[in-house]
Amino acid sequence: MAEIKKSAELRLCVAGSSHRLYQAMGVKFAQFLAVKPIIHRLHSWDQQFHNGVGETVKQAFYTPTLLRSGICDLYPNNLVVKPWRLRKLAIIPLYNTWMTVIMHKDRSQQFEKLAQLGGKSASVMKSTSYHNWLEKVNRTILKENPVRIQFAKTDQSMQAVNSGAVDFTLIGADGxxxxxxxxxxxxxxxxxxxxxSLVGWATHQEHVELQAALHEFFLRQYTPDSPLDRIWLKHVGITLNEFNTFIGTFTFL
Known part of the structure:
Protein backbone atom coordinates (compact mmCIF):
# COMPACT_ATOMS: atom_id res chain seq x y z
CA MET A 1 0.00 0.00 0.00
CA ALA A 2 2.89 2.38 0.67
CA GLU A 3 3.98 2.27 -2.99
CA ILE A 4 0.38 2.65 -4.19
CA LYS A 5 -0.11 5.70 -1.98
CA LYS A 6 3.25 7.17 -3.00
CA SER A 7 2.55 6.80 -6.72
CA ALA A 8 -1.18 7.52 -6.28
CA GLU A 9 -1.77 4.74 -8.79
CA LEU A 10 -3.33 1.28 -8.65
CA ARG A 11 -2.15 -1.05 -11.42
CA LEU A 12 -5.05 -3.27 -12.47
CA CYS A 13 -4.48 -6.24 -14.76
CA VAL A 14 -7.63 -7.60 -16.40
CA ALA A 15 -8.09 -10.73 -18.49
CA GLY A 16 -10.79 -12.85 -20.06
CA SER A 17 -13.94 -12.13 -22.03
CA SER A 18 -15.50 -10.26 -19.08
CA HIS A 19 -12.60 -7.79 -18.88
CA ARG A 20 -14.98 -4.81 -19.11
CA LEU A 21 -16.77 -5.98 -15.96
CA TYR A 22 -13.46 -6.57 -14.17
CA GLN A 23 -12.11 -3.19 -15.25
CA ALA A 24 -15.24 -1.35 -14.10
CA MET A 25 -15.08 -3.02 -10.68
CA GLY A 26 -11.34 -2.43 -10.33
CA VAL A 27 -11.75 1.25 -11.20
CA LYS A 28 -14.39 1.56 -8.46
CA PHE A 29 -11.91 0.09 -5.96
CA ALA A 30 -9.25 2.57 -7.10
CA GLN A 31 -11.75 5.36 -6.43
CA PHE A 32 -12.33 3.89 -2.98
CA LEU A 33 -8.56 4.18 -2.36
CA ALA A 34 -8.53 7.69 -3.89
CA VAL A 35 -5.85 6.73 -6.43
CA LYS A 36 -5.67 6.65 -10.23
CA PRO A 37 -6.40 3.29 -11.91
CA ILE A 38 -3.83 2.13 -14.47
CA ILE A 39 -5.29 -0.60 -16.68
CA HIS A 40 -3.29 -3.42 -18.28
CA ARG A 41 -5.17 -5.84 -20.55
CA LEU A 42 -3.49 -9.25 -20.44
CA HIS A 43 -3.21 -11.29 -23.63
CA SER A 44 -4.35 -14.50 -21.93
CA TRP A 45 -6.02 -15.69 -18.73
CA ASP A 46 -3.08 -17.96 -17.98
CA GLN A 47 -0.68 -15.01 -17.94
CA GLN A 48 -1.87 -14.15 -14.42
CA PHE A 49 -0.06 -17.23 -13.11
CA HIS A 50 3.11 -17.24 -15.22
CA ASN A 51 6.51 -17.66 -13.61
CA GLY A 52 9.71 -16.04 -14.83
CA VAL A 53 9.87 -18.17 -17.98
CA GLY A 54 6.25 -17.66 -18.97
CA GLU A 55 4.89 -20.93 -17.64
CA THR A 56 2.21 -21.86 -15.11
CA VAL A 57 3.43 -24.60 -12.77
CA LYS A 58 0.46 -25.57 -10.63
CA GLN A 59 2.32 -27.54 -7.96
CA ALA A 60 5.05 -24.93 -7.45
CA PHE A 61 5.12 -22.10 -4.90
CA TYR A 62 6.08 -18.76 -6.47
CA THR A 63 4.84 -15.22 -7.02
CA PRO A 64 3.68 -14.66 -10.61
CA THR A 65 5.95 -12.36 -12.59
CA LEU A 66 3.30 -9.68 -13.13
CA LEU A 67 2.80 -9.27 -9.38
CA ARG A 68 6.45 -9.72 -8.42
CA SER A 69 7.62 -7.10 -10.94
CA GLY A 70 5.03 -4.54 -9.90
CA ILE A 71 3.39 -4.42 -13.33
CA CYS A 72 0.18 -5.46 -11.56
CA ASP A 73 -1.04 -4.67 -8.06
CA LEU A 74 -4.36 -6.42 -8.41
CA TYR A 75 -6.23 -8.95 -10.54
CA PRO A 76 -9.93 -7.91 -10.21
CA ASN A 77 -10.83 -10.87 -12.40
CA ASN A 78 -13.26 -12.94 -10.34
CA LEU A 79 -10.83 -15.80 -9.77
CA VAL A 80 -12.14 -19.08 -8.37
CA VAL A 81 -10.22 -19.94 -5.20
CA LYS A 82 -8.19 -23.08 -5.92
CA PRO A 83 -5.40 -24.64 -3.80
CA TRP A 84 -2.87 -24.36 -6.63
CA ARG A 85 -3.64 -20.67 -7.07
CA LEU A 86 -3.17 -20.04 -3.35
CA ARG A 87 0.40 -21.29 -3.75
CA LYS A 88 1.02 -18.16 -5.80
CA LEU A 89 -1.57 -15.53 -4.86
CA ALA A 90 -3.65 -14.13 -2.06
CA ILE A 91 -7.32 -14.22 -3.14
CA ILE A 92 -9.84 -12.12 -1.22
CA PRO A 93 -13.32 -13.68 -1.64
CA LEU A 94 -16.21 -11.60 -2.96
CA TYR A 95 -18.96 -14.19 -3.54
CA ASN A 96 -19.83 -17.86 -3.99
CA THR A 97 -20.81 -19.42 -7.29
CA TRP A 98 -21.54 -22.72 -8.97
CA MET A 99 -20.16 -24.02 -12.22
CA THR A 100 -22.83 -24.45 -14.89
CA VAL A 101 -23.04 -26.48 -18.10
CA ILE A 102 -24.07 -24.31 -21.05
CA MET A 103 -25.78 -25.91 -24.06
CA HIS A 104 -27.93 -24.88 -27.02
CA LYS A 105 -31.63 -24.70 -26.21
CA ASP A 106 -32.46 -27.19 -28.98
CA ARG A 107 -30.48 -29.93 -27.20
CA SER A 108 -31.97 -29.76 -23.72
CA GLN A 109 -32.90 -33.47 -23.59
CA GLN A 110 -29.27 -34.42 -24.19
CA PHE A 111 -28.03 -32.49 -21.15
CA GLU A 112 -30.00 -33.53 -18.09
CA LYS A 113 -27.29 -35.08 -15.91
CA LEU A 114 -23.52 -35.33 -15.57
CA ALA A 115 -23.24 -38.81 -17.12
CA GLN A 116 -24.60 -37.43 -20.40
CA LEU A 117 -21.47 -35.31 -20.84
CA GLY A 118 -19.46 -38.46 -21.55
CA GLY A 119 -18.19 -38.64 -25.12
CA LYS A 120 -19.27 -35.08 -25.91
CA SER A 121 -17.02 -32.18 -26.89
CA ALA A 122 -16.43 -29.11 -24.75
CA SER A 123 -14.64 -25.83 -25.31
CA VAL A 124 -13.17 -23.95 -22.34
CA MET A 125 -10.32 -21.58 -21.61
CA LYS A 126 -7.05 -23.26 -20.64
CA SER A 127 -5.93 -23.20 -16.98
CA THR A 128 -9.34 -22.10 -15.74
CA SER A 129 -11.34 -23.92 -13.06
CA TYR A 130 -13.53 -25.27 -15.89
CA HIS A 131 -10.53 -26.89 -17.55
CA ASN A 132 -9.43 -28.35 -14.22
CA TRP A 133 -12.91 -29.76 -13.53
CA LEU A 134 -13.14 -31.43 -16.94
CA GLU A 135 -9.75 -33.07 -16.44
CA LYS A 136 -10.90 -34.32 -13.03
CA VAL A 137 -14.15 -35.89 -14.28
CA ASN A 138 -12.29 -37.41 -17.23
CA ARG A 139 -10.00 -39.16 -14.73
CA THR A 140 -12.89 -40.33 -12.53
CA ILE A 141 -16.62 -40.34 -13.30
CA LEU A 142 -16.23 -40.22 -17.09
CA LYS A 143 -13.05 -42.29 -17.30
CA GLU A 144 -14.61 -44.84 -19.69
CA ASN A 145 -16.11 -42.16 -21.95
CA PRO A 146 -14.24 -38.89 -21.43
CA VAL A 147 -15.17 -35.44 -22.63
CA ARG A 148 -13.17 -34.25 -25.65
CA ILE A 149 -11.67 -30.93 -24.54
CA GLN A 150 -10.84 -28.01 -26.82
CA PHE A 151 -9.35 -24.70 -25.72
CA ALA A 152 -10.65 -21.28 -26.69
CA LYS A 153 -11.56 -17.96 -25.11
CA THR A 154 -14.96 -17.78 -23.45
CA ASP A 155 -16.66 -15.83 -26.23
CA GLN A 156 -15.30 -18.24 -28.85
CA SER A 157 -16.47 -21.20 -26.76
CA MET A 158 -19.98 -19.77 -26.51
CA GLN A 159 -20.14 -19.20 -30.25
CA ALA A 160 -18.85 -22.73 -30.85
CA VAL A 161 -21.73 -24.12 -28.78
CA ASN A 162 -24.20 -21.89 -30.60
CA SER A 163 -22.97 -23.05 -34.02
CA GLY A 164 -22.79 -26.73 -33.03
CA ALA A 165 -19.01 -26.92 -33.43
CA VAL A 166 -18.85 -28.28 -29.86
CA ASP A 167 -21.51 -29.72 -27.60
CA PHE A 168 -21.15 -27.60 -24.48
CA THR A 169 -19.06 -25.22 -22.44
CA LEU A 170 -18.74 -24.39 -18.75
CA ILE A 171 -19.00 -21.09 -16.94
CA GLY A 172 -19.76 -19.82 -13.45
CA ALA A 173 -23.40 -19.08 -12.68
CA ASP A 174 -22.53 -15.38 -12.52
CA GLY A 175 -21.26 -15.40 -16.10
CA SER A 197 -16.72 -22.13 -5.14
CA LEU A 198 -15.40 -18.95 -3.59
CA VAL A 199 -14.58 -16.25 -6.12
CA GLY A 200 -12.45 -13.19 -5.49
CA TRP A 201 -9.68 -10.82 -6.55
CA ALA A 202 -5.99 -11.62 -6.31
CA THR A 203 -2.94 -9.75 -5.02
CA HIS A 204 0.66 -10.43 -4.06
CA GLN A 205 0.66 -12.62 -0.94
CA GLU A 206 2.82 -10.16 0.99
CA HIS A 207 0.63 -7.13 0.30
CA VAL A 208 -1.48 -7.52 3.43
CA GLU A 209 -2.50 -3.86 3.69
CA LEU A 210 -3.93 -3.96 0.18
CA GLN A 211 -5.75 -7.17 1.06
CA ALA A 212 -7.24 -5.53 4.16
CA ALA A 213 -8.41 -2.53 2.13
CA LEU A 214 -9.96 -4.85 -0.45
CA HIS A 215 -11.77 -6.78 2.27
CA GLU A 216 -13.20 -3.53 3.67
CA PHE A 217 -14.28 -2.47 0.17
CA PHE A 218 -16.05 -5.80 -0.38
CA LEU A 219 -17.91 -5.56 2.93
CA ARG A 220 -19.41 -2.27 1.79
CA GLN A 221 -20.83 -3.92 -1.35
CA TYR A 222 -23.26 -6.23 0.44
CA THR A 223 -25.99 -3.59 0.70
CA PRO A 224 -28.64 -2.83 -1.96
CA ASP A 225 -27.60 -0.42 -4.72
CA SER A 226 -23.90 -0.60 -3.79
CA PRO A 227 -21.33 0.46 -6.41
CA LEU A 228 -20.68 -3.16 -7.42
CA ASP A 229 -24.44 -3.80 -7.49
CA ARG A 230 -24.81 -1.14 -10.18
CA ILE A 231 -21.83 -2.44 -12.16
CA TRP A 232 -23.12 -6.02 -12.03
CA LEU A 233 -26.58 -4.95 -13.17
CA LYS A 234 -25.05 -3.26 -16.22
CA HIS A 235 -22.58 -5.97 -17.19
CA VAL A 236 -24.11 -9.18 -15.80
CA GLY A 237 -27.84 -8.46 -15.89
CA ILE A 238 -28.35 -9.04 -12.16
CA THR A 239 -27.01 -7.18 -9.12
CA LEU A 240 -24.32 -8.74 -6.93
CA ASN A 241 -26.72 -8.98 -3.99
CA GLU A 242 -29.47 -10.51 -6.12
CA PHE A 243 -26.96 -13.04 -7.37
CA ASN A 244 -25.92 -13.94 -3.82
CA THR A 245 -29.57 -14.54 -2.97
CA PHE A 246 -29.98 -16.65 -6.12
CA ILE A 247 -26.98 -18.84 -5.26
CA GLY A 248 -28.40 -19.37 -1.80
CA THR A 249 -31.55 -20.90 -3.30
CA PHE A 250 -30.04 -22.57 -6.41
CA THR A 251 -30.57 -26.33 -6.34
CA PHE A 252 -29.25 -29.07 -8.59
CA LEU A 253 -31.50 -30.15 -11.45
Missing part, protein backbone atom coordinates in the same frame (compact mmCIF):
# COMPACT_ATOMS: atom_id res chain seq x y z
CA UNK A 176 -24.11 -17.62 -17.26
CA UNK A 177 -26.65 -14.84 -16.68
CA UNK A 178 -24.81 -12.46 -18.97
CA UNK A 179 -24.25 -14.99 -21.75
CA UNK A 180 -27.66 -16.65 -21.84
CA UNK A 181 -29.78 -13.55 -21.21
CA UNK A 182 -27.90 -10.87 -23.10
CA UNK A 183 -25.13 -12.10 -25.40
CA UNK A 184 -26.28 -15.42 -26.87
CA UNK A 185 -29.95 -16.03 -25.97
CA UNK A 186 -30.00 -19.25 -28.00
CA UNK A 187 -27.99 -20.84 -25.20
CA UNK A 188 -29.21 -21.85 -21.75
CA UNK A 189 -28.04 -23.42 -18.51
CA UNK A 190 -28.33 -27.22 -18.63
CA UNK A 191 -27.55 -27.81 -14.96
CA UNK A 192 -25.17 -26.69 -12.20
CA UNK A 193 -22.35 -29.00 -11.24
CA UNK A 194 -19.58 -29.34 -8.70
CA UNK A 195 -19.45 -27.77 -5.24
CA UNK A 196 -19.92 -24.08 -4.60
Missing amino acids: AFNWTRKKVPELEIAFPTGPT
